[in-house]
Amino acid sequence: MAQDNSVVKEITIVGAGIVGIVTAIYLQREGHRVTVVDRQAPGEGTSFGNAGSVAPGSIIPVAMPGTLKQVPKWLSDPLGPLSLSWRQLPFMLPWFLHFQRACNADRVRLGAAILRSLNAPAVEAYADLLTAAGAPELLRREGMLHVYKTEAGFKASAFGRQLRTDNGCVVELVDVDKIRELAPGLSAGYRWGFNLPDNAHVHSPLGVVQALAAHFKNNGGTLIRATVTDIRCDAGGTVRLHTDGMTLSTECVVIAAGYASANLAAKLGTRVPLAPERGYHIEIPGAALAQHCPVTDGESRFVATTMAGGLRIAGTSEFQAADAAPNWARAAALATLAEGMFPGIKAVNYSRWMGVRPSTPDSTPIIGRSTRHQQVVFAFGHGHWGLMAAPVTGQLVADLVADRVPRIDISPFRPERFRFIGSGSRPA
Numbered sequence: 195m196a197q198d199n200s201v202v203k204e205i206t207i208v209g210a211g212i213v214g215i216v217t218a219i220y221l222q223r224e225g226h227r228v229t230v231v232d233r234q235a236p237g238e239g240t241s242f243g244n245a246g247s248v249a250p251g252s253i254i255p256v257a258m259p260g261t262l263k264q265v266p267k268w269l270s271d272p273l274g275p276l277s278l279s280w281r282q283l284p285f286m287l288p289w290f291l292h293f294q295r296a297c298n299a300d301r302v303r304l305g306a307a308i309l310r311s312l313n314a315p316a317v318e319a320y321a322d323l324l325t326a327a328g329a330p331e332l333l334r335r336e337g338m339l340h341v342y343k344t345e346a347g348f349k350a351s352a353f354g355r356q357l358r359t360d361n362g363c364v365v366e367l368v369d370v371d372k373i374r375e376l377a378p379g380l381s382a383g384y385r386w387g388f389n390l391p392d393n394a395h396v397h398s399p400l401g402v403v404q405a406l407a408a409h410f411k412n413n414g415g416t417l418i419r420a421t422v423t424d425i426r427c428d429a430g431g432t433v434r435l436h437t438d439g440m441t442l443s444t445e446c447v448v449i450a451a452g453y454a455s456a457n458l459a460a461k462l463g464t465r466v467p468l469a470p471e472r473g474y475h476i477e478i479p480g481a482a483l484a485q486h487c488p489v490t491d492g493e494s495r496f497v498a499t500t501m502a503g504g505l506r507i508a509g510t511s512e513f514q515a516a517d518a519a520p521n522w523a524r525a526a527a528l529a530t531l532a533e534g535m536f537p538g539i540k541a542v543n544y545s546r547w548m549g550v551r552p553s554t555p556d557s558t559p560i561i562g563r564s565t566r567h568q569q570v571v572f573a574f575g576h577g578h579w580g581l582m583a584a585p586v587t588g589q590l591v592a593d594l595v596a597d598r599v600p601r602i603d604i605s606p607f608r609p610e611r612f613r614f615i616g617s618g619s620r621p622a
């Protein structure tokens with residue numbers, strides 16, 4: 195609840211994904227009157243279909259020193275982790291220039307420390323949030339196994355493992371026997387690996403957002419179903435949100451609309467490079483792997499997680515217009531990879547899903563006040579880490595709204611850090 199010296203504010207959040215809903219709860223806990231606006235039901239955006247990792251050890255930026263060299267190999271492999279729409283390339287050039295700059299060992303070391311500051315508190319934060327919401331069983335503390343078929347692939351993970359240990363993550367090397375013990379159904383082809391015992395996962399990413407949204411509502415929060423089409427800030431300090439059905443006035447607005455945030459921020463004069471990095475999952479119903487911890491194939495770059503509805507295989511980075519039709523061949527590729535990972539499984543009757551990661555080129559989200567409008571706070575661009583980074587993001591937004599010194603240094607998250615102008619994708 196609000197501290198005695200705090201000021202209660204009327205706050206509207208655009209976006210009822212995991213970032214928006216968790217932020218709403220932290221603001222509500224401080225006594226603010228909070229409304230969340232979304233064009234869909236809570237959790238129906240990208241937060242619906244992720245791999246569920248809540249991982250203090252997930253701190254390795256996407257842009258790594260060897261990443262660019264791998265790109266031709268990945269692009270030429272139909273089962274590979276990367277695909278790119280060449281028509282999208284002209285719009286993405288500024289984003290790729292930033293990405294190229296980020297593939298530098300010193301920047302990567304800095305990026306890993308920043309991701310650690312966001313992700314380290316995540317497991318305890320979700321334990322607290324989900325207990326308060328009456329759904330603690332959604333959080334599983336079972337670690338995360340990373341496995342490799344080739345020694346060369348495993349050796350290539352040395353820098354990432356070093357970054358983890360340098361940042362205080364527990365990394366346990368595992369031999370073939372330990373791999374079998376942790377994941378008995380795994381193909382014998384996986385012979386090298388490491389375990390991150392402190393990692394956790396959620397058993398239903400959608401279930402988590404729904405439980406937290408219900409908790410927010412039960413505590414007096416307001417959820418509105420509408421599409422925000424424009425945002426204007428009055429000279430007097432009021433923010434007006436124009437939607438397809440009404441105009442909402444508020445003292446403070448938090449932009450947490452995932453990939454769509456870049457367009458909303460641009461309406462307020464802030465341009466950031468945000469790429470639509472599309473990912474896919476398939477979910478195989480009833481796959482009998484309930485005892486397994488999540489398993490990541492470190493070479494083919496996908497993750498297998500047991501969820502409430504079955505075995506979810508998630509992965510793929512597809513740089514394509516956010517609103518282009520899904521390329522279901524990417525989902526079919528995940529089905530092939532799943533059968534290779536777990537020979538006892540037949541990938542049939544699976545559901546398939548595509549979602550848009552809101553990705554910055556430096557793997558660091560955009561969190562902070564707009565320099566143009568003090569009553570606007572940005573909380574988006576979480577790329578591969580939105581589920582795990584949502585709690586610290588929400589706490590930082592609460593610090594900013596309360597005019598407190600933020601609990602961690604927020605300068606790495608400032609939107610103005612990008613030198614090249616460009617939206618990162620075809621304008622909507």
Ligand SMILES: Cc1cc2nc3c(=O)[nH]c(=O)nc-3n(C[C@H](O)[C@H](O)[C@H](O)COP(=O)(O)OP(=O)(O)OC[C@H]3O[C@@H](n4cnc5c(N)ncnc54)[C@H](O)[C@@H]3O)c2cc1C
Nearest residue numbers: 211213233239240241245247422452454473579580581582
């Ligand atoms: C395959 C895959 C696997 C992943 N695995 C993991 C993982 O294991 N762990 C992890 O931490 N992260 C993972 N991620 C990333 C994670 O899912 C995202 O970072 C996260 O969901 C982003 O959350 P968000 O709340 O910012 O966005 P979203 O969930 O997309 O929410 C944004 C919301 O804003 C709404 N909205 C947008 N525009 C408007 C508008 N104009 N008006 C009203 N509402 C609007 C949308 O409807 C949506 O509900 C994965 C992503 C993918 C694709």
